[in-house]
Structure formats: structure tokens, C-alpha cells
Amino acid sequence: MSEKNIIFGIRPVTEAINSGKQIDKILLKKGAEGTSLNQVRDLARSQKIQIQDVPVEKLNWLTRNATHQGVVAVGSAIEYREITEIVDEIFKNDENPLIVVFDGVTDVRNFGGIARSAECAGVHALVVPVKNSAPVNSDAIKTSAGALNLIPVCRVGSLRNTLKYLQQCGMQIVAATEKSEVRLYDADFDKPTVIVLGNENKGISKEILKMCDVKVGIPLLGSIESLNVSAAAAVMLFEVVRQRI
Numbered sequence: 001m002s003e004k005n006i007i008f009g010i011r012p013v014t015e016a017i018n019s020g021k022q023i024d025k026i027l028l029k030k031g032a033e034g035t036s037l038n039q040v041r042d043l044a045r046s047q048k049i050q051i052q053d054v055p056v057e058k059l060n061w062l063t064r065n066a067t068h069q070g071v072v073a074v075g076s077a078i079e080y081r082e083i084t085e086i087v088d089e090i091f092k093n094d095e096n097p098l099i100v101v102f103d104g105v106t107d108v109r110n111f112g113g114i115a116r117s118a119e120c121a122g123v124h125a126l127v128v129p130v131k132n133s134a135p136v137n138s139d140a141i142k143t144s145a146g147a148l149n150l151i152p153v154c155r156v157g158s159l160r161n162t163l164k165y166l167q168q169c170g171m172q173i174v175a176a177t178e179k180s181e182v183r184l185y186d187a188d189f190d191k192p193t194v195i196v197l198g199n200e201n202k203g204i205s206k207e208i209l210k211m212c213d214v215k216v217g218i219p220l221l222g223s224i225e226s227l228n229v230s231a232a233a234a235v236m237l238f239e240v241v242r243q244r245i
Contacts, residue, residue, distance in 0.1 A: 005075040008059070008068035010036045017043050022076040024135060025050040029059055029070035040071050048157045050130055077137050083154040083162055086125040087169055097171055097192040098240060101127040103159060103208050104199030105229060108134045112143025113230035114197065119147035121237035127154045127162060132199075163211050166194050175204050175212035176236055178226050184216045189240040200229055 007016050007023075016023065017040075026044045028037060030053040044051050059068050090097045100118050105111055111134035118126060134140060141148045156162045163173055171192040196212060198204030209215070218227060218235050227235070 005077060006062055007073040007075060008063045008066065008071065010040060010069045010071055013040055013071050013073045014043060016073055016075075017047055017049065022080055023047075023049050024074045024076050024137075025052055027052050027054050027059060027062070027072040027074065029056050030054055032070040034070075037070055048130055077141060078148055078153055080155045081125065081152040083125065083127060083156065083165070086152055086154060087166070090124050091169075095124070096190070096244065097169075097194075098123050098237075099125050099127060099166065099171070099194045100233070100237075101159065101163065101194055101196045102129070102133055103196055103204050104129075104132050104202065105197055106132065106134050107200055108137065108140045109143050110134065110200060110228070110230045111136070112140040112145075112148065114233040115140070115144040115151060116147045117230070117234040117237050119144075119151045121241050123151060123237065125152040125154055127156060127159070129159050130155055130157050159208060160211065163194070163196075163208070167211075167213070172214060173212045175209055175215045176218075176229075176232055177204055177209065177215050178217050179203070179209075180215040180217035182214060182216050184218050184236060184239055187214055187216045187239075189243045193240065195233075195236055195240075197229055197233055 007013050013026065026040065026049055028041065028051060041051060059070065059072050062072050100114065100123050102111070105114070115126060136148060136153060167173060171194050173194045173196060174187065175196050177198065196204055196208060218232060
């Protein structure tokens with residue numbers, strides 16, 4: 001974690017949030033109470049910034065034992081974009097939308113690997129939830145071979161509302177899941193498409209799966225039941241590329 005992404009102390013963190021600085025999460029000393037800390041907590045919640053209560057030892061380590069007053073903010077390694085801006089740009093440029101949505105992908109290496117494949121496949125944007133998602137940090141950027149510095153990333157509070165919006169914009173929502181009777185190669189990816197990728201162990205959540213217009217699976221001939229999510233993403237994305245070119 002880069003030192004330049006760390007802000008600590010009640011006043012500096014408050015000022016950073018109020019100034020609109022993009023922050024990944026706020027770390028608060030576990031068990032700490034007080035008006036000022038509660039104000040930081042409330043402010044972070046109002047801006048939909050993830051909050052974690054952590055042992056004081058972690059705060060000491062991050063700040064090299066500087067006076068942190070029980071609060072550390074971790075700044076974003078990239079600049080996030082608004083999904084509405086991305087969609088406007090896609091239609092303005094008369095392009096066929098291709099967007100990848102992460103539903104619970106928590107492994108940094110998987111996230112970075114998918115970002116790399118997505119950039120190579122011409123994906124317009126990656127959409128990640130505020131909670132239950134791999135951090136977009138220096139490790140993710142390194143694993144992505146720098147793709148996360150090139151491809152827009154949108155961080156949203158509600159995947160459900162975001163998918164509804166994308167459907168209203170005329171995009172089909174395609175779930176990558178082994179719980180499907182439709183083979184990947186039988187799906188129509190010439191249509192404006194959003195691909196949803198699920199958690200490494202649990203897959204796509206039931207709530208999100210119900211919203212998907214198409215559920216596709218990758219045919220497998222071996223004994224193992226599923227691919228790693230990063231490998232599955234690459235297979236799906238380049239089937240889209242194959243159909244579109």
C-alpha cells in the first residue's frame with residue numbers, strides 16, 4: 001500500500017472526504033468512541049465510503065506509529081468514473097456496448113487478470129460494488145499489466161440499480177454461470193451486452209442472477225466442474241470478440 005494513498009488524523013480525513021477526494025475505505029480503531037470519530041463515521045456513510053473497524057496495531061503499522069487519532073483513510077489508486085458518463089460516451093460514439101460487472105469477486109489477482117482480458121477485448125468499463133469487492137490497489141494494477149490505468153472502472157453502491165439502469169439503456173444482462181442450459185457459443189453477443197461475473201466460491205448471488213436476461217455456461221470436458229473466474233471471463237470476452245468481428 002503506497003504511502004501517498006494514506007491519510008490519517010480526524011481533521012485531514014474529514015477534509016479529504018469533504019473535498020471530494022476519492023477514497024476506497026475508512027479504517028477506524030476498533031472499540032473507539034467519541035464525537036469526532038462518530039462524525040467521521042457518519043460523514044463516510046453519507047458518501048457511501050466503506051468503513052472498517054480494525055485493531056489499533058493495523059493503524060500504527062499503516063502510519064508508522066504516527067498520531068492517527070484512531071482514523072486512517074485509504075485513497076483510491078485510480079480515478080473512478082460514473083457509469084452514466086460511460087454509457088453516454090458509448091452511444092455518442094455509436095459503439096456497441098460491452099460492460100463487465102463484478103458480483104463479489106474478491107481476489108485481487110482474479111480482478112487484475114479479468115481487467116487485463118477486458119482491456120484486450122475492448123470492454124468499455126468495469127463495474128464494481130462498494131462492498132464485497134477486491135480492492136483496486138497497486139497489486140491489482142500490477143496483475144492487470146497496467147490495464148486498470150486504461151479501462152474505466154465504475155464503483156457503485158447498488159449493483160441491482162445499476163443493472164436495471166443498463167437494461168433500460170437497451171443492454172442484455174448475461175450471467176456467467178454453470179447453472180445454465182445455454183452454451184456460451186449459442187448466445188448472441190452482437191447485442192449490447194453486460195457480462196456479470198460472480199464470486200470465486202459462491203458464484204453470482206441469487207438476487208442478481210434473477211435479474212439476468214441470459215444465463216450461459218462454458219462447455220467443459222474434464223472432471224473439474226468450473227473454471228477459475230478469471231479464465232472464464234477471458235473465454236467469454238473473446239467469444240464476444242469473435243462474434244463481433
